[in-house]
Amino acid sequence: MNVLVLIKQVPDTTDVRIDRETNTLIREGVPSIINPFDTYAIEEGLRLRESAGGGTVTVMSMGPPQVEGALREALALGVDDAILLSDRAFAGSDTWATSYTLAAGIRKRGEFDVVLCGKQAIDGDTAQVGPGVAKLLGIPQVAYVRKLTLDGKRCIAERMMEDGSDVLGVPLPALFTVVKEINEPRLPSLKGKMKAKKAEITVWGVSDLEVDDSEIGLDGSPTRVKTIFAPELRTNGIVFQGEVDETVPLLVKELVPILKTEI
């Protein structure tokens, strides 16, 4: 069982705050972490290897050189090897170009049975890369997987929908994106950490991959970010202060028309 796990390094958005004076993000001191959903993908990869009784788990990421840190964290958890796709030419990739580059990396890596992704990245928040990679590799996909079991040559996947789960039989190779209900990620062992420190990380740039220059990075991205701004504050909010017998009637006066007309 050869598993590839795609991981993204992201700023810990839970630590990101907005400076209301300047309406900008306060990024100072915000640590970079492995996208939280990807930690479940790593764990699922390790479990698949265990239940298949052997094989390899490889993590792959596209990003700047500092992503090496995230890859070493994954190695400390027991992942066999790590590949970083890094090149200035990849900068500015939207989900199309990201999927294209990752698919090229996976092809170069060689044979695989399963590709695992997180449900979505907490910065870009699109959930589009997994399905995009699957299409470019020409393999089936199942998104929002909450349970994955090996069943001979195929996997049984439970896909989380709004009203319940679809149970699907999936022949391999296939790509799955996972939700956090799927497992409880393990912690790194001391031995794992030592090994990760010394491990060799493979780095591939544009010239190592079979890619078309016009399909990568900003140039290969159909979408363009036109503007970025802080969400509007309701500065005109009305706050009632005082005794309950004053404030509650004032609020009720505002709410009743809303309840009667809009809902």
Added chain:
Amino acid sequence: MSSIEVLEERCVGCELCIKACLYDAIEMRDGIAVIKDNCTLCGACVEPCKFDAIILRQEKREAVELSDYRGVWVVAEQRAGVLHDVSFELLGKGRELAEELSVELSAVLLGSGVEDLAPQLIARGADRVYVVDEPELEHFLDEPYSNVVAELIGRHSPEIVLTGATSMGRSLIPRVAVQVKTGLTADCTGLAIDDKERLLLQTRPAFGGNIMATIICPDFRPQMATVRHKVMSALDADPSRKGEIVREKMDAVLLESKVEYIEFVKDLTQTINIADADIIVSGGRGLGGPENFHLVEELAEAMGGAVGASRAAVDAGWVPYSHQVGQTGKTVQPKLYIACGISGAVQHLAGMQSSKTIVAINKDPDAPIFHAATYGIVGDLFDVLPALTKSLKAEL
């Protein structure tokens, strides 16, 4: 290759760009901004620079023949023969966009034995419904569904394609976008037309709701976007509206699926999905304990609303996880959201700040929740909630 550059003679070292950068990719060296190699070329720093010292150079590229693409499409979603409300909401918005562009609005309907649903889509604003009714499409499977939508786009060349940001939409449509090679914007909360350029301006939250970005797709067609449930407004159903129903045939290979649909397992623990509620009353740590949650439930009941909670209340075991609102819980967008004893942490705001009207009840006048609120009461919830429930019951 596209690139970004700081014009050293213009940079005054004011650091505005550093504040604007989402990725901590700019630093000051000798009083001049230097772009580091983790820059993603997103351009967030270009406009904030008051001295025009940052230039993002984008390579010119061949655009597809844009005028070959006309019309606005909505990919309708049905599960077990029932249309999802988000499809009606998208038709409401699609109608607006189509009129602005002076083109037709079409819906795409996939499934098995679903043709009867087409008139509902016309009643909600569609001029035309493309129906692909095949036994292979009985259940949602990514491969045949995406093949069919991509094939239809190829046949009819719409300029805009909208899909609900549901589990199904978000799984299916990225596959389609890759197949037809075009851009896709996720989870939009705003859609507008730039009529000079005839472009769809797609506005969406990112970074857990901390920032908003407007995304465009200038050189490829169709322009594709997903939109969350309850963001747009549906038109009232008008059964007298006229529209055309077009049956489309598909080659058998397009309907093949390697994945086999085994069964559907209904989730019984989630009897109500708070994401569907029009009114939500949420409680937080300020309630002090599970024995006080009835105050929240009673207020919700008085208005016919659902009960939500902050993570603090869920983690303490006062309320089941299915009620949690926020970054790691549900994203909700009700018409009315009332937060009781919730401080308003960004992770909570990320899940509810696009609600239409937000009411905050908190004893701390400096609680951040008041920044997000349309109305607020500063006071002790143990006094405010019973009084509010009583007086709303009397009024409604």
